[in-house]
Amino acid sequence: MSESRxxxxxxxxxxxxxxxxxxxxxxxxxLKMEGEVITHVTPVIGYLHRALEKICENRTYEQIIxxxxxxxxxxAMSCNMAFSLxxxxxxxxxxxxxxxxxxxxxxxxxxxxxxxxxxxxxxxDLGALTPFLYAFREREYIxxxxxxxxxxxxxxxxxxxxxxxxxxxxxxxxxCREFIDMFNDKIDDYERVLTENPIFIxxxxxxxxxxPDVAIAYAVSGxxxxxxxxxxxxxxxxxxxxxxxxxxxxxxxxxGDCYDRYLIRIQEMRESTKxxxxxxxxxxxxxxxxxxxxxxxxxxxxxxxxxVENSRGELGIYLQAADKxxxxxxxxxxxxxxxxxxxxxxICVGHxxxxxxxxxxxxxxxMPDVDR
Amino acid sequence: MELTGIFKYLYELLAATGLPEVWVDIxxxxxxxxxxxxxxxxxxxxxxxxxxKFAGHAQQRPGxxxxxxxxxxxxxxxxxxxLQKEDIRPTLVDRFVxxxxxxxxxxxxFMAYVVIPFGEGLIVSDLNVGILxxxxxxxxxxxxxxxxxxxxxxxxxxxxGMRSAAQVVSYEIxxxxxxxxxxxxxGSLSMVDIVQSQAKIYQWYVFRLPFGPIAFIIYLxxxxxxxxxxxxxxxxxxxxxVAGFNTxxxxxxxxxxxxxxxxxxxxxxxxxxxxxxxxxxxxxxxSWMWFLGKTMFLVLVLMLFRWTFPRLRVDQLMEFAWKTLxxxxxxxxxxxxxxxxxxxxxx
Amino acid sequence: xxxxxxxxKNLCIGMVTVGKHLFRRNVTVQYPTERWExxxxxxxxxxxxxxxxxxxxxxxxxxxxxxxxxxxxITIEYEQGEKGKRTxxxxxxxxxxxxxxxxCEETCNFAAIKMATMYEFATEDKExxxxxxxxxxxxxxxxxxxxxxxxxxxxxxxxxxxxxxxxGEKPAEPQPAEAASTGNTAADPAIANEPEQKPDNRKPDxxxxxxx
Numbered sequence: 001m002s003e004s005r006x007x008x009x010x011x012x013x014x015x016x017x018x019x020x021x022x023x024x025x026x027x028x029x030x031l032k033m034e035g036e037v038i039t040h041v042t043p044v045i046g047y048l049h050r051a052l053e054k055i056c057e058n059r060t061y062e063q064i065i066x067x068x069x070x071x072x073x074x075x076a077m078s079c080n081m082a083f084s085l086x087x088x089x090x091x092x093x094x095x096x097x098x099x100x101x102x103x104x105x106x107x108x109x110x111x112x113x114x115x116x117x118x119x120x121x122x123x124x125d126l127g128a129l130t131p132f133l134y135a136f137r138e139r140e141y142i143x144x145x146x147x148x149x150x151x152x153x154x155x156x157x158x159x160x161x162x163x164x165x166x167x168x169x170x171x172x173x174x175x176c177r178e179f180i181d182m183f184n185d186k187i188d189d190y191e192r193v194l195t196e197n198p199i200f201i202x203x204x205x206x207x208x209x210x211x212p213d214v215a216i217a218y219a220v221s222g223x224x225x226x227x228x229x230x231x232x233x234x235x236x237x238x239x240x241x242x243x244x245x246x247x248x249x250x251x252x253x254x255x256g257d258c259y260d261r262y263l264i265r266i267q268e269m270r271e272s273t274k275x276x277x278x279x280x281x282x283x284x285x286x287x288x289x290x291x292x293x294x295x296x297x298x299x300x301x302x303x304x305x306x307x308v309e310n311s312r313g314e315l316g317i318y319l320q321a322a323d324k325x326x327x328x329x330x331x332x333x334x335x336x337x338x339x340x341x342x343x344x345x346x347i348c349v350g351h352x353x354x355x356x357x358x359x360x361x362x363x364x365x366x367m368p369d370v371d372r
Numbered sequence: 373m374e375l376t377g378i379f380k381y382l383y384e385l386l387a388a389t390g391l392p393e394v395w396v397d398i399x400x401x402x403x404x405x406x407x408x409x410x411x412x413x414x415x416x417x418x419x420x421x422x423x424x425k426f427a428g429h430a431q432q433r434p435g436x437x438x439x440x441x442x443x444x445x446x447x448x449x450x451x452x453x454x455l456q457k458e459d460i461r462p463t464l465v466d467r468f469v470x471x472x473x474x475x476x477x478x479x480x481x482f483m484a485y486v487v488i489p490f491g492e493g494l495i496v497s498d499l500n501v502g503i504l505x506x507x508x509x510x511x512x513x514x515x516x517x518x519x520x521x522x523x524x525x526x527x528x529x530x531x532x533g534m535r536s537a538a539q540v541v542s543y544e545i546x547x548x549x550x551x552x553x554x555x556x557x558x559g560s561l562s563m564v565d566i567v568q569s570q571a572k573i574y575q576w577y578v579f580r581l582p583f584g585p586i587a588f589i590i591y592l593x594x595x596x597x598x599x600x601x602x603x604x605x606x607x608x609x610x611x612x613x614v615a616g617f618n619t620x621x622x623x624x625x626x627x628x629x630x631x632x633x634x635x636x637x638x639x640x641x642x643x644x645x646x647x648x649x650x651x652x653x654x655x656x657x658x659s660w661m662w663f664l665g666k667t668m669f670l671v672l673v674l675m676l677f678r679w680t681f682p683r684l685r686v687d688q689l690m691e692f693a694w695k696t697l698x699x700x701x702x703x704x705x706x707x708x709x710x711x712x713x714x715x716x717x718x719x
Numbered sequence: 720x721x722x723x724x725x726x727x728k729n730l731c732i733g734m735v736t737v738g739k740h741l742f743r744r745n746v747t748v749q750y751p752t753e754r755w756e757x758x759x760x761x762x763x764x765x766x767x768x769x770x771x772x773x774x775x776x777x778x779x780x781x782x783x784x785x786x787x788x789x790x791x792x793i794t795i796e797y798e799q800g801e802k803g804k805r806t807x808x809x810x811x812x813x814x815x816x817x818x819x820x821x822x823c824e825e826t827c828n829f830a831a832i833k834m835a836t837m838y839e840f841a842t843e844d845k846e847x848x849x850x851x852x853x854x855x856x857x858x859x860x861x862x863x864x865x866x867x868x869x870x871x872x873x874x875x876x877x878x879x880x881x882x883x884x885x886x887g888e889k890p891a892e893p894q895p896a897e898a899a900s901t902g903n904t905a906a907d908p909a910i911a912n913e914p915e916q917k918p919d920n921r922k923p924d925x926x927x928x929x930x931x
Contacts, residue, residue, distance in 0.1 A: 014527075036686065063789035066820035127602055127683025130737055133431035137746050144758075151762035151834065157820045165825065166760070192736040193680060198726035199603050200682050294826065295786065354685045430737050433747040589727075680737045681730070696723070 011039065016356065018047050024121060025367030027341070029356065036352050041345040048371040056331035061087050061161060062294045064331070068317075069155035072335055072369040074117055077103075077110035078310035079333075080159035085240055086306040086319040087161035091299040098286040099163035100242045105176070105279045106146070106158060107241075107308075108272040112183070113142040114311035115265045115272075119190060122262070122361040126203050131193050138186050141179050148172060161297070163289030173280055180273045180280075187269055195266070204259035208347045208359035211256060218343040222313025222336045223264045224363055228256030234309035245282075246275045258362035265364075268311075298324045312336035312364055337369035379404075379494070404496045408485050412635055419634040420447040423675055430679045457623035462525065465620065469523030474621065474628040477516030481632040484509045484639045489563050491652045491660030502563035503555065506643060507548055510598065513636065514540045517617050520629070524620035532616025535606045535686055539597055542693040543604075547594035549701035550587040553708035554647050567651030578648040583708040588648045590701050592670075595640035596677055597693070599633065603681040606689055641670035757836035762821045765793075765812045766835045766859030767852065776856060777831035780805040784823035784832050792817040810855060814840065814848040835862045 017028035026047035032040035052071055056064045068079035081103060088095060095103075120135035143153040149168050150158040158165050194200045210220065212228040225232055233250045235243040251267035253260035301323035307316035313336025320330040340363040348356050382403075387396050421436070421444060428435025436443030461470065487502040489495040499505055514537050521533015554577050555561060558569045570576045578588045597604035606616075618629045645651060645666035652659035684692065748755065757763070768777050785793045794811040823832050835858065842848060850858075 059789050062822065063787070066789050066818055066822065069820075070818075123682065127605065128681060129427070129602075130431050130679045130740075133433065134740075137432060140746075147761055148758045149760070151758070151760040151821055152819065155819065157822070165821075169758075169760070189736055193733045194682075196725075196729035197682065197733050198722075198729060199684055202688050203682060203685060295783070352685060352687065426741070429741045429745075432740055432743055432745055434745050434749070437749055676734050676738060680733045 014353070016353075018044075024360065024365060027365070027367050027370070029344075031353065031356070033353065038348050038351055038353060038356060041348045041356070043341050043344055045341065045367070045370050048367045050368075050372065052372045053331050053333060057328060060295070060326045061297045061299070061328070064328070065160055066155065066157045068333075069157055070368065071333055071372060072310070072312070072315070072337075072366060073154055074114040074366055075110050075310045075312070075315075076154065076156050077106045077159060078308050078315050080156060081107055081241070082306055082308045082315050082317040083319075083331075084159050084161045085308065086304050086317045087297075087299065089304045089306055090302055090319060090321055091161075091297070093162045093292060094290050095163055096287040096290055097284050098167075099288045099290070101279050101283040102164050102168060102288065103159050103241055104243065104246070105276055105283075106149070106156075106164075107310075108275045108279070109142050109145060109176075111311045112269050112272050113139045115269050116142075118265060118311070118361075118364045122358075122364075123194060125357045125361040126200065128194065128200070131190055134186070134190060134193075138179075138183060145172065145176055145179065148175070160289065160292070162292035163287070165289075167288045173283075176276065176280055180277050183273055184270060187266060191266065195263070201259060203354075203358055204262060204362070205257060206255070207258045207351060207355050208362060209255060209257045210343065210347050214343065214346055215256070218346070219339045220313065220336075220343055221339065222309065222311065223268060224261055224336075224340055225313065226250065226252045227260040227264045229254045234307055234314060238307065240306070240308055243275075246278050248272075248274050258358050261362040261364075265311075296326065298326055300324075303330075307334075310336065312340070312366070312369060333372055335369035335372070337363075337365040337367075341365050341370050401496070405486075408496055409482060412482055412485060412638070413631070415638055416631045416634045417447045417451065419638060419671065420450075420630070422671070423634070423678075426672070426675045427679050430676075451627060454627040455624055459624065460622045462620055464525045466523040466525065469519045470620075471523075473516050473520035473523055474625040474632075475516075476519060477513050477632045478628040480509055480512035480516060481635040481639065483512075484643075487563050488639075488642050489567055489646065489651055490663055491658065494652075494660055495564065498562055498564045501561045503551060503561050503566065503643075503647075506563075506639075507544070507551065510636070510639060511540060511544055513632070516632075520621070521617040524617070526620050528615070529617050529619045532619070536600060536617060538686075539600070539604065539606060539689060539693075542690055543594040543597035543697070546590050546693065546697035546701040547598065549698070549705050550591040550594065551647060553583055553587045553701075553705045556705070556708050556712055563646055563651075567646055567653060570650040571653055573650065576648065576650040576653075580711075583704050583711060584648070586700065586704045587708070588644070590697055590704065591644055591648065592673070593697065594693075595644060596674060597689070599636045599640055599674070601637065601674060602678040603684050604689060605678075605683060606686050637671060637674055638667065641667045641674065644670045757838070759836070761836040761838075762819050762824075762834040763836050763838040764814065764834070764840055764858065765817060765823065765850075765855065766833055766837075766862055767810060767855040768831055768833055768859045768862060768864050769856055776807065776810075776852075777829050778807055778810065779829050779831065780807050781828070783826045783828070787822045787826040789820060789822065790816045790818045793823060807852065810852040812850045812855060814850060815845055830864050830866060833859065833862060833864055835859065 011032055011034050014031045014033050015028060016031060018026040028044040028047070030042040030044060031038050050070070052067060055067055059067060064083060065080055068083045069076040071079045087093070116135040116139040120132040120139075123129075123131040123135075146156060146158075147153050149172060150156045150166060210224060210228050212225075212230050215225050215228045215230060220228075221232065229252055231250055231252045234240070235248075236250055248271045249267075251264050251271065253264055299321045301321055303318070303320040305316055305318045307314050309315075314334065315336065316332075316334035318330070318332035318334070319328055322329045344359065344363065348359055351359070383396075383400055386399060387393075389396075391399075424446070425435040425442065434442075436446040439445040439449050461467070484506050486496045487499050487505050489498075517536040517540075518533045521529045521531075521536070524530070554566065557577070557580070558566050560566065573579070577584045579585075600606075618626055621629060642663075645663060649666045649670075650662075651666075652663040654662035654665075657665075769775060770777055780795060780797045782795055785795050792813045794809075794813070795807070796809040796811070797805045797807050800806055819834065821834050824834050827833075837858070840848070
């Protein structure tokens, strides 16, 4: 095979992780390397398995919401949302109008904060240290908004079946508007440091190309799928909540390389600010939580699958309920990171080890989402 | 306030004691060496602090604040902490190589200062092959890094050491060619001669269009790579190689690597200031202040590089050196030669 | 050549952007000496609230919080008095397993338990993270709260209980009296806007609709 080359190198195995600085948690890659070129990748997962699905089977519906916070901590709001949607669908619960708007505001702010974590860690993985702190600076602003509303910065426990847990405080809307007004300039700042930077482009362009057919075959979703040119976004294609009322774009790119995934997420942050802006303009007064028996909720028997679009793709909750039981019979969670990790062996082959870091970063995998 | 007078006075004082002239010279040289060493140790400590403050303020945070005014004692405290630490030596290291690697790096970093003119007459020894000596000595660091990488008996260290060797050797070439274009104009390798040829501000080599600025940029890029700083910090790319060649080092040995890194940064800036920014030349202020000011300016530029740019990949790094920098440097050298002998812009 | 010049230009743009930040105001604080002011609703440690006049605990031993807790961090020990009146013997919060979800606070109809804004409670041993009644009461002494406005007096209908639950398990069968709290419906948005407002339209006496 390699007789044309003068130098022969022995294939060797390199373990990256589970406590490697750039694996974003505890993921392990077993790499087969030929020199610095990767010939085979095996992701080893399960280091963060917490049996969340089983835990859910022993909790009442209200008690599961804090558990879903731990499912994918970067976008805990959408986990709350997916489970609430499933519960509502199961029992046919109506959600008040104001609650729907609050949900959308929170979901989109959460999407921005999750993308900011991704932006920070990506630039960190590529060696640029400063954009990391810029991204976290803005993320703090969003977390302040969350804490002001629901009391926590990461595990929100905010979106509940039939509504939300609390109404926003009066100072929320002005602060949120202030954030949105300022945020587009901040994105410009990140872009000035990264987007056109030739080093950044050299590290990302044509690295980890994910062809659309492979992406679909592996059920990759979210920004990684849209970067490959497949225009699929649940907010548009399977609208939940009130997303059909807002005017926003679904950005797509063609190449499906790391650089496109970067651009898609930057663009998505801008689109999210659009949605939040429209939502805080339109938000009506009213109740924030419909009729829901917190302690004794017993849905009729049945099974549902509800999905939302979070920052890593399709986040689905499958819920099976026995008749007149306070606890669900089965809860299955589906996160986008798992599929994006599974596609890594396909797209990493032939790249250098430093590219593995870049691809991993651009896929935006977080391990609790993979292991659950 | 020129420092030269003070040193001259001290030398005369020493000569007046009646010692043989050879001894006087030897003592004077040792004293000069000690002074330079002490000064550089202080500079290294200061630069560590400056780097942290710079990084902090670039990221809208204050940096070290707890120890003294704006944390000025932070590096001193760190140095003391590192001194007190247990000197860990992993079981399977090559003892001899492992022990001497930081020493080699440390000594090589400091030796370059023998020929650097800190001010008018403020030079330990004005060798007539000054710049050649500097280039030779700074590349000596590579041997230390390779020793550290090999001696540590660790995959990551070895990769870091190999990378740094490849990188420094590659970037030495454009750097030397860029320096050559300056030497071509001066006609001397002596650092003092180089500075004296840039007496007026328009004579600074960075302003000698068109070759000057290009040579300066090439020098700066290659210098960044020489000192293993971002965007060329491949040897210690923590996302890939944990900490590169100093993964296994701790305590004072690590501190030696660390200080050497900052001394190297100062070296590169000092040589840059000498070659391209007119060295100690400048109006009003004493010469050593001009020299330090110009050097600090370059140091700040290097810091700005580090805190702005992502890191290149190792093959891209080599590609950049061999396919972009070296051809440019050669073309630039020819340009300089043509300028020199045609007499254009030969002010 | 053009790409090279463009590259250098864009590198410079990045450097200028970072350089500008050198002169901006710091956004961080020096933590132990300076602190953020925590928002009113911030969910820190669990405390027990006392009546401001009498200094007695507001807790009526209705056990709702214990049952609402998803992590079973709350254990309530009580004594069954005459006429079914319960007196609180001990209220134990295990901070090592508390997940700070705030469900106990939301479930409580008597403003007896609250997640205060305090967040520093690190200790050296695990045992001292299990807080008992006196510690919880002391921590909650200065915590501001609003007294719940109830339309009906809270005549907690006591269900006879066979034994004291001391292991933090949720009771097997739901109790008719307290289980019937309806949704967290804040009818008036103005009231709902006020932080820490307890929903005032709960009817603790109404039996659960789907009680079997």
